[in-house]
């Protein structure tokens with residue numbers, strides 16, 4: 001590593017190192033809990049990148065979702081669509097008038113030859129120019145309106161996807177099967193844009209292009225029915241080419257979407273971890289990882305672009321080749337002759353007939369390309385949450401805070417040993433209880449079960465003698481304030497962060513300041529340049545660990561719930577801050593049920609009762625029994641004894 005850092009290798013180039021950096025992509029079936037048929041695309045590269053980006057419930061060759069799913073979102077924009085299509089009709093009308101006008105022009109020119117520009121020629125030219133301008137204006141308004149409809153429809157779809165995402169179980173985001181945040185962000189941002197392109201293409205094709213096709217077809221039939229029939233016979237050949245290549249494009253696009261999602265997921269993973277990267281000299285390693293994923297994306301994206309470039313050429317070639325063969329054959333057989341005016345009109349109509357056919361091809365491809373994105377966005381919305389309100393769920397205006405765990409058993413992953421195994425525990429209203437135990441023993445899991453973030457496989461938890469499954473979720477979580485061991489702050493001001501749980505979405509500054517004082521945060525907030533209006537930076541990055549922890553505690557205090565759960569809430573505080581906080585909490589404890597999950601003696605000794613969670617089971621232990629243990633889940637024995645002496 002030292003050598004590598006002293007003489008860092010140049011960034012890998014795709015051309016020279018492409019073989020070394022081709023990640024092996026395996027599409028393998030993963031029986032995720034929430035989505036049994038989900039597939040996971042795992043890139044395992046030379047430097048062991050393990051990023052999981054979920055495909056949709058289908059694999060790449062599976063049949064697509066029906067277009068009907070997006071129809072309600074598009075139908076809601078019917079006004080803009082109707083206006084757009086009306087403009088399309090106007091544009092096609094102008095075009096259909098152009099064909100005979102163009103056909104008459106050569107005769108007028110011939111008639112006026114040698115005598116300057118005749119009045120008929122001038123009229124013809126002016127008519128053509130007017131028709132062209134009117135068509136251009138109508139086409140512009142048509143496209144603007146249809147874009148508006150497509151973008152608005154996708155904005156609704158995005159909103160719906162995010163709404164459904166918020167309703168997902170925590171298990172969807174957590175643990176080994178959890179979906180990467182970068183993947184989710186990619187679906188809702190970039191891939192939603194691809195859906196907008198696809199929707200626009202379809203809208204801009206169905207009616208406008210059909211109208212043009214009908215108008216030009218009619219003109220051609222009027223001029224020469226026999227050749228028109230011949231021209232129409234080429235359409236099935238083109239349809240086959242478009243369908244075959246379109247399906248291939250869909251598959252390639254899906255790979256491109258996944259590789260881009262992996263890149264997004266990777267960036268989302270590494271950018272917030274810059275501190276770890278830098279202190280571990282991980283820059284070179286990360287550079288390699290980035291290039292591997294970027295190369296994968298380059299490969300897939302290039303394949304997609306090449307296919308997109310190939311399709312129109314293949315369609316055009318098929319059409320022209322088919323037409324030439326059929327026309328030449330039928331002219332030779334029937335001996336058809338054209339007058340020059342009719343010939344020019346037929347050619348003009350033919351050219352304008354080919355245009356919408358190509359547009360159909362392009363739109364179909366655009367749709368095929370957007371289809372994987374559509375699938376992946378809808379994939380976020382299709383689920384039935386395990387944790388949800390029963391129709392009969394009750395709302396409790398207030399609770400005393402009496403909590404009972406009845407034979408509760410829970411495991412995160414089926415087939416694994418339970419983390420919580422037949423736990424029976426009664427926490428009385430107003431009691432302060434400390435839950436101790438070895439790291440990874442399941443203390444946080446117990447709190448998550450109480451908050452109904454997960455569902456026990458057996459047994460139940462009661463709050464004031466109501467099974468928590470019979471209480472409305474929002475109501476339950478309002479009555480329990482939880483301070484997690486990873487203090488999570490949002491980008492925003494200090495006041496916004498403290499008042500985050502305000503049921504009305506307001507910021508009550510008096511309550512904010514009071515909560516900050518109790519949490520011993522007021523002192524440092526006041527010396528910030530903008531006080532409570534100071535921005536905390538990305539995830540609170542402008543604050544120290546202890547300051548973030550104090551704000552999290554203040555947020556819980558602001559919530560003023562009957563039950564307070566502190567999960568390692570003071571681990572980053574210095575002794576003085578912890579002591580001040582402890583004194584403030586003492587007052588709160590008199591009125592609340594408090595669950596303290598802690599390793600630190602200072603906090604544990606505040607409790608009325610100490611409960612040990614070990615091997616999935618709980619047992620109440622006395623202080624002396626706790627202190628005589630070997631210190632696996634607290635300070636070492638000598639420190640414990642000293643601290644106890646001080647306490």
Ligand SMILES: Nc1ncnc2c1ncn2[C@@H]1O[C@H](COP(=O)(O)OP(=O)(O)OP(=O)(O)O)[C@@H](O)[C@H]1O
Pocket residue numbers: 174175176412413419437438439440441442443444445446485
């Ligand atoms: N989402 C998850 N999916 C799968 N396993 C998980 C998940 N969350 C936690 N676990 C596992 O469950 C066990 C209990 O975790 P938990 O966080 O409850 O322990 P803890 O007692 O709070 O630990 P600590 O004292 O270190 O915070 C651990 O072995 C952990 O790896």
